[in-house]
Amino acid sequence: MPEQAPGVRIDGLTVVYKTAAGELPAVRDISLTLEPGTITGIVGESGSGKSTLALSLLNAVQPPGRIAAGSVEIDGLGDVVGLRGEELRKARGRHVGYVFQAAQNSLNPLKTVGKQLLDLGRSHGVEDLRGLVREAKELLGRMGLDGARVLDSHQHELSGGMRQRVGIMLALVLNAHLVVLDEPTTALDMITQANILKIVREVHAERGLTTLVITHDIGVVAEVADRLAVMYGGRLVEQGPTREVLGAPSHPYTRGLIKAIPRLVGDIDEAQALPGRPPTLTSVPDQGCVFRDRCPLRMDVCDTVDPAAVPLGSRIVACHAVNVKEHA
Amino acid sequence: MSATLIPEAASATGTIRRNFWRGVWRVMKRKPSRMAGVIICAGFAFMGVFGPMFYPGNLPGDANQITQPPSWAHWFGTDPQGRDVLALVITGSRYVLLCAAVTAVITVVVGTSLGLFSGFKRGRWDTVLMRITDMKLTIPGLPLLLVLATVWKFGSPIQMGLVLGLLGWGGVARAVRAQTLSLRERGFIEAARGLGLSTRHIVSRELLPSMAPYIAMNMLISVTGAVYAQVGLFFLGVLPYESDNWGVMLNLAVFQAGAMIQPNALGYLMAPLLAILLLTLGIVLVVDAMDEIFNPRLREE
Amino acid sequence: MITGQGIVKTFKQRGNILGSREVRALRGVDFAIPKGGAASFIGESGCGKTTLGRIIAGLESYDEGELVIGDTAMSELKHKQRQPHFRKIQLIHQDPYSALNPTRTIHQTLHAPLSLRAKQTGRSKKWIEERAAEVLSLVGLDAGTVLARYPHQLSGGMRQRVVIARALTVDPEMLVADEAVSMIDVSLRLGILALLKDLRERLGVSVLFITHDVATARYIGGDGELYVIYRGQVVERGPVDTVIADPVHPYTQSLLSAIPVLHGLEQPGEQPVVPLEPLDQLLDDTGCLFTGRCPFRGERCAGERPLLQVTEGVPQEHACFYPERRSVIARPLSEV
Numbered sequence A: 001m002p003e004q005a006p007g008v009r010i011d012g013l014t015v016v017y018k019t020a021a022g023e024l025p026a027v028r029d030i031s032l033t034l035e036p037g038t039i040t041g042i043v044g045e046s047g048s049g050k051s052t053l054a055l056s057l058l059n060a061v062q063p064p065g066r067i068a069a070g071s072v073e074i075d076g077l078g079d080v081v082g083l084r085g086e087e088l089r090k091a092r093g094r095h096v097g098y099v100f101q102a103a104q105n106s107l108n109p110l111k112t113v114g115k116q117l118l119d120l121g122r123s124h125g126v127e128d129l130r131g132l133v134r135e136a137k138e139l140l141g142r143m144g145l146d147g148a149r150v151l152d153s154h155q156h157e158l159s160g161g162m163r164q165r166v167g168i169m170l171a172l173v174l175n176a177h178l179v180v181l182d183e184p185t186t187a188l189d190m191i192t193q194a195n196i197l198k199i200v201r202e203v204h205a206e207r208g209l210t211t212l213v214i215t216h217d218i219g220v221v222a223e224v225a226d227r228l229a230v231m232y233g234g235r236l237v238e239q240g241p242t243r244e245v246l247g248a249p250s251h252p253y254t255r256g257l258i259k260a261i262p263r264l265v266g267d268i269d270e271a272q273a274l275p276g277r278p279p280t281l282t283s284v285p286d287q288g289c290v291f292r293d294r295c296p297l298r299m300d301v302c303d304t305v306d307p308a309a310v311p312l313g314s315r316i317v318a319c320h321a322v323n324v325k326e327h328a
Numbered sequence B: 001m002s003a004t005l006i007p008e009a010a011s012a013t014g015t016i017r018r019n020f021w022r023g024v025w026r027v028m029k030r031k032p033s034r035m036a037g038v039i040i041c042a043g044f045a046f047m048g049v050f051g052p053m054f055y056p057g058n059l060p061g062d063a064n065q066i067t068q069p070p071s072w073a074h075w076f077g078t079d080p081q082g083r084d085v086l087a088l089v090i091t092g093s094r095y096v097l098l099c100a101a102v103t104a105v106i107t108v109v110v111g112t113s114l115g116l117f118s119g120f121k122r123g124r125w126d127t128v129l130m131r132i133t134d135m136k137l138t139i140p141g142l143p144l145l146l147v148l149a150t151v152w153k154f155g156s157p158i159q160m161g162l163v164l165g166l167l168g169w170g171g172v173a174r175a176v177r178a179q180t181l182s183l184r185e186r187g188f189i190e191a192a193r194g195l196g197l198s199t200r201h202i203v204s205r206e207l208l209p210s211m212a213p214y215i216a217m218n219m220l221i222s223v224t225g226a227v228y229a230q231v232g233l234f235f236l237g238v239l240p241y242e243s244d245n246w247g248v249m250l251n252l253a254v255f256q257a258g259a260m261i262q263p264n265a266l267g268y269l270m271a272p273l274l275a276i277l278l279l280t281l282g283i284v285l286v287v288d289a290m291d292e293i294f295n296p297r298l299r300e301e
Numbered sequence C: 001m002i003t004g005q006g007i008v009k010t011f012k013q014r015g016n017i018l019g020s021r022e023v024r025a026l027r028g029v030d031f032a033i034p035k036g037g038a039a040s041f042i043g044e045s046g047c048g049k050t051t052l053g054r055i056i057a058g059l060e061s062y063d064e065g066e067l068v069i070g071d072t073a074m075s076e077l078k079h080k081q082r083q084p085h086f087r088k089i090q091l092i093h094q095d096p097y098s099a100l101n102p103t104r105t106i107h108q109t110l111h112a113p114l115s116l117r118a119k120q121t122g123r124s125k126k127w128i129e130e131r132a133a134e135v136l137s138l139v140g141l142d143a144g145t146v147l148a149r150y151p152h153q154l155s156g157g158m159r160q161r162v163v164i165a166r167a168l169t170v171d172p173e174m175l176v177a178d179e180a181v182s183m184i185d186v187s188l189r190l191g192i193l194a195l196l197k198d199l200r201e202r203l204g205v206s207v208l209f210i211t212h213d214v215a216t217a218r219y220i221g222g223d224g225e226l227y228v229i230y231r232g233q234v235v236e237r238g239p240v241d242t243v244i245a246d247p248v249h250p251y252t253q254s255l256l257s258a259i260p261v262l263h264g265l266e267q268p269g270e271q272p273v274v275p276l277e278p279l280d281q282l283l284d285d286t287g288c289l290f291t292g293r294c295p296f297r298g299e300r301c302a303g304e305r306p307l308l309q310v311t312e313g314v315p316q317e318h319a320c321f322y323p324e325r326r327s328v329i330a331r332p333l334s335e336v
Helices: A050-056 A085-094 A113-123 A129-142 A147-151 A160-172 A190-207 A218-224 A242-247 A252-259 A320-327 B002-010 B012-030 B032-054 B085-121 B123-138 B141-151 B157-183 B187-194 B199-236 B246-255 B263-294 B296-300 C049-056 C079-086 C106-121 C125-138 C156-168 C186-203 C214-221 C240-245 C250-257
Strands: A008-019 A022-034 A039-043 A065-074 A096-099 A178-182 A210-215 A227-232 A235-241 A310-312 A315-317 C002-016 C019-033 C038-042 C064-069 C089-092 C174-178 C206-211 C225-230 C233-239
Touching: A008 A050, A022 A050, A022 A065, A022 A235, A039 A050, A039 A190, A039 A218, A050 A065, A050 A178, A050 A210, A085 A096, A096 A160, A113 A129, A113 A147, A113 A160, A129 A147, A129 A160, A129 A190, A160 A178, A160 A190, A190 A210, A190 A218, A190 C250, A210 A218, A218 A242, A227 A242, A227 A252, A235 A242, A235 A252, A252 C186, A310 A320, B012 B032, B012 B263, B012 B296, B032 B085, B032 B263, B085 B123, B085 B157, B085 B199, B085 B246, B085 B263, B123 B157, B141 B157, B141 B199, B157 B199, B187 B199, B187 C089, B187 C156, B199 B246, B199 B263, B199 C106, B246 B263, B263 B296, C002 C049, C019 C038, C019 C049, C019 C064, C019 C233, C038 C049, C038 C214, C049 C089, C049 C174, C049 C206, C089 C156, C106 C125, C106 C156, C125 C156, C125 C186, C156 C186, C174 C186, C186 C206, C186 C214, C206 C214, C214 C225, C214 C240, C225 C240, C225 C250, C233 C240, C233 C250
Parallel strands: A039 A210, A039 A227, A096 A178, A178 A210, C038 C206, C038 C225, C089 C174, C174 C206
Antiparallel strands: A008 A022, A008 A065, A227 A235, A235 A315, A310 A315, C002 C019, C002 C064, C225 C233
């Protein structure tokens, strides 16, 4: 069991879904490195492939989807794409903790949280169940909840923010050091969201984790993440240190997204809507740049050639126009 | 722009209807089993409507051909009076199917309207109607039918269907009410009320189509239910003897021709059973398509 | 002009045999939304803002108080007589997926309210079709491509536009947008917000925007009033920019402090306010409703409930015994 934060190297990952129109890529040729001990945020709209990418980290893509190419190397675990059956089940929870969307109720409504905790412990062969409960109470207490009370509660007795904290506890209680949070604050209120994000940051630092946050909300990533990766139509279009990307976005999509956020101060009309709409699995063009239909920098080459992800200082950007400008 | 648009939109209702049937065709073609179901059901409908016309009112019996096993001349053999079993099944189908159709219509019409009314009005009406429904649901059907049969002879299939229908709407009413209660909270019903649309519009145009697959399924399933119920009654022999009714045939095959021990009478027993089985199968196969037919998303895909 | 005075709404929750529990959704709310103007209600979920929006749109009853639409007080009218007044106020639902009937085409959806209007005013069939195309073009959709479609064939953003178009069929005076963009893809959200803003300017429709996101409220109703609602009470009310820049109620300050900071573009506020306790439905009902969570509570707070008032030196109305300006919101780096 790794006691330090593991690094993750995703290389050339492609995940396809079987549809009536053949196998379509939901995630196409993505390479991304999660440095040990960092928080990485993946931002994308619905259909961008961000959740599929997160599931790939656990090799948990469900049919009709499958990982068609690439590898996901996790320190201390190897390439998870090759893992099968029992090995894989053990890895989930032990090595990789997964926190499901707040909006979806990922807790069993018929069992108390404590019962579900014990189930989790037994299925992972934990011998010291008392120790597990103690650990869970400690974690919950750390997140500002009354551990004993929460463990005795059913899902419906907990508020959205409390459920989310329970989710984080369940992801961490088996001592996983790689944590994936899928839309951790969707459907939560502003104040609750701020609380959860604070907890994510603190727990991350205290326990020495490698954290991946998946969200549609740039604000969430801006609050917690060291690095930011932007997904669009199954491609990773830009990645780099959060502050740099937010301060000076390179890819036209990132730029458009940031520009479309209404702000609290300044000229109201500075916020500009992005034209067009995001592609779905079936409407992603099979050649050329996925963003070209909505792009202000569109060139002829964008119609035919899918831009490669090119390092640009501390960043990696997949855009013809940006690359041309840099090399001119 | 508007010049080209108006004629197109004016005929929009017609287009939608045409698209609907095209969609139904597409849904049916998706699985061969559905086509088989449609063919079976259509075959039975044809049999019920036109079948008896091919035979004389009193089927001739051949005294030399009593209780014969299946042969080329008599596909399912003959009955103890020497009549062709297949002919008996066909002439008997009209009563069975007409009764089943009446039952299905009454079940669905009464059940749906009570359920809709109850769920949409809520309040006192709802409470009263649902108590009545509960009471109705607690009445055991078969014993009641047996009692009724002693006083009423169910001479015509319509009478029989009426009784079966009036006994069967409880479940549909409950289910439709539950659906109505959940649908009325949906945004589009609320929006319709906010726009000032009439209750009639809301119920018939907004609510009913959303429940259509459900109602259609219930209708088809109550057809099979009605067939079982009446055949069962005739089999038990509590209703007047009609030689070409499927239920009576089963009764005679078992108790008169001794089909359980007499291999020659097997065809006599099997023919009505096969008819019931085939009809059920046809309906089950068609029911499978209902969800896709009435849900535009599944229909158009 | 639509005004409300002292609107009270109490929900009865089914309890045990010992009796039911009452949930005070609204505790005497006043508001005024001028014709063609804008107002925003902000607050956490469960604060009563949605209930208030539904009351204003005539979809929910209220227990006490008075709602005045135009010059007509609703309490004097019978249920049937109120309907034409409430028709002028159209609610835009949060969820564009359940707001459209999945079994009806966009043409059918728009046709129903339009043909009702045509019947009432003696207009022709042709008018219906023209008007349908017109409302669609008002919301930025092409009638030719949209009319024959079913809702599932449209994206979330387009659906929300259709919902707005449907509301426009009755020539409303006000749109009540309840979290109208929270279920729409981020890159499309601003487009919907811009549309609502545009409709205000072009058609003179007033917009009531209900949200937990202050920045979107500012985007649509920047020139209107902001109502901060907490547990059924308006705790701060004033011009949007005043409340955002100089909030005085600790609850408003907590809400604003909770907005994520875009590091790299913005610098966090100097005095962020974090409530002491998370929101719990079983909070005490005596004294100031925010006492239990307030980091700045004083002696008066536990025993007495502050009412919305104007005090010296504070431009906006507030319900706090100890109002104090705090700099809580993030500022753009370019301004610092």
